[in-house]
Amino acid sequence: MRNRQRLWGLAGVLAITLMFAATPVRGHCPFCTQGKGPTLLDDYTEAKLVVLGKVVKSQMATNGEFEGGTSEFEISKVFKDHEIRGGKMRITLPKYLTVTDAQFVLFCDAYKGAVDPYRGVQVGKGGELVEYLDGAIKLKGANVSKRLAYSFKFLNSKELEVSMDAFREFANANYSDYKDIAADFDAEKLVEWLNDPETPPYRYGLYASLLGHCGKVEHLGVLKNMLADPKKRDSSGIDGVFAGYVFLLHKHHKDKDALNYLRGTLGDGEQDFMMRWTALKTLRFVRENRPDILAKKDITDAVALGMKHKDMADFAVEDLRKWQCWEMTPQVLDLFKKPSHKANVIRRSILRFALQAPTAEAQAFVAEQRKVNPKWVEETEELLKLEKGFSQ
Numbered sequence: 001m002r003n004r005q006r007l008w009g010l011a012g013v014l015a016i017t018l019m020f021a022a023t024p025v026r027g028h029c030p031f032c033t034q035g036k037g038p039t040l041l042d043d044y045t046e047a048k049l050v051v052l053g054k055v056v057k058s059q060m061a062t063n064g065e066f067e068g069g070t071s072e073f074e075i076s077k078v079f080k081d082h083e084i085r086g087g088k089m090r091i092t093l094p095k096y097l098t099v100t101d102a103q104f105v106l107f108c109d110a111y112k113g114a115v116d117p118y119r120g121v122q123v124g125k126g127g128e129l130v131e132y133l134d135g136a137i138k139l140k141g142a143n144v145s146k147r148l149a150y151s152f153k154f155l156n157s158k159e160l161e162v163s164m165d166a167f168r169e170f171a172n173a174n175y176s177d178y179k180d181i182a183a184d185f186d187a188e189k190l191v192e193w194l195n196d197p198e199t200p201p202y203r204y205g206l207y208a209s210l211l212g213h214c215g216k217v218e219h220l221g222v223l224k225n226m227l228a229d230p231k232k233r234d235s236s237g238i239d240g241v242f243a244g245y246v247f248l249l250h251k252h253h254k255d256k257d258a259l260n261y262l263r264g265t266l267g268d269g270e271q272d273f274m275m276r277w278t279a280l281k282t283l284r285f286v287r288e289n290r291p292d293i294l295a296k297k298d299i300t301d302a303v304a305l306g307m308k309h310k311d312m313a314d315f316a317v318e319d320l321r322k323w324q325c326w327e328m329t330p331q332v333l334d335l336f337k338k339p340s341h342k343a344n345v346i347r348r349s350i351l352r353f354a355l356q357a358p359t360a361e362a363q364a365f366v367a368e369q370r371k372v373n374p375k376w377v378e379e380t381e382e383l384l385k386l387e388k389g390f391s392q
Contacts, residue, residue, distance in 0.1 A: 028172065030285065031205035031240030035164065035171035040105075041136045041147075043119055047107040049085055052077035052123070052130060054104065055097045056090075069096025073106065077130070079137060084110040091115050105133065124159035132162045144177040152185055152210075156193055170206055175289055182213035190214070191222055204232065205240025212247025220248055233275065242278045243285060250293045259298055267305035273312065280306050280315060287323070300325050307331065310340045314349035321353040329359045336365075351380050 028036060044050050057072035071093045078085070085091060093106075094114060107119040123129045132154050139147050147169055154166040170178065190211040193199050199207070208223055215222075223245040226232045233241070249258040265271055265279040280303065287299045300323065306316030313335060320328050332353050335341045351369060354362040355377075370377050 031209040032171035033236040034202045035168045039168050040165045043107045048110045049082040049108040050080040051075045060096050071097040128159045145181050148178050182210045185214045187214045201235035204237030208244035209240040212244030215248045217252045242282045263302045314346045317349040326357045
């Protein structure tokens, strides 16, 4: 069973405070743990000159150093032109490169009247990179959803650069960018990719979340089996698998089953921490992004189940505070009396909740703590002010 590691002391408390104060970063797929960064189309947009070709001649510098040499690059296709090329189909690069039959797409800048390449991507034997880049360029300026629909077809390309770039398009997108179009994706392809032992585990999250929008009822078993597989559920893509399962249950009118699965996972002390933690994050995501799946009250009651676990009670209390679920005041304050919940980080989350709750019970609790430990209350109030400043 994997345990949660804790940071103690004021520095740890401050780090946790800022974590909860932070707002979600836009432009990042919530189910993609890797792959974020500039895409080929991003580099195309920034580059002055983008060409396809190969190195046909090279010369080292007189001192024998590679950096000082030159290479002749023969162009076979111009993706993006610039006056620095001068209409020539062969350009000189200020760098010694190995002569090879392999073709490269070069992204170049213009510096002091010379071509200055800063990225080279080798084209695979199938030449799919050229096809992919051509199509992406045509969609330059189109909305993100259209670009993602195009990229989906290349997610499992045999050319690694193509596959990675298509994945990167999704990794840089918001959930809202693909939520609606995902219903039209090929579910059988996604199932094939999820079952393929060659699929990198970091991709499970994206593929499973997409399947949650387009899958058939029989595909529920695919995702359920992944969640039950110790190896797969221990991967970085578990968030998307969990969410995809909930999405697919909703798609097939099984919202009650979705709620029961979330409650059962979060409330089960025998489940390892990561599964309970993932259930909690899924409830957060559904509340903030898919209000059509579960009612807020059902989510609140489910999250409250996390309070009984000493390794995640503070997370649950923080969510209830953030959502202003003041009706949960009695249950939150009751935690303060439990020997199992004496950890400072839990007690501080309870005090934070009480400081903001407008109920008489919360105010009485705060008043009592001011008598017992006024410095503690004052420090917590300062952290809440800091959190408010970061959230504005």
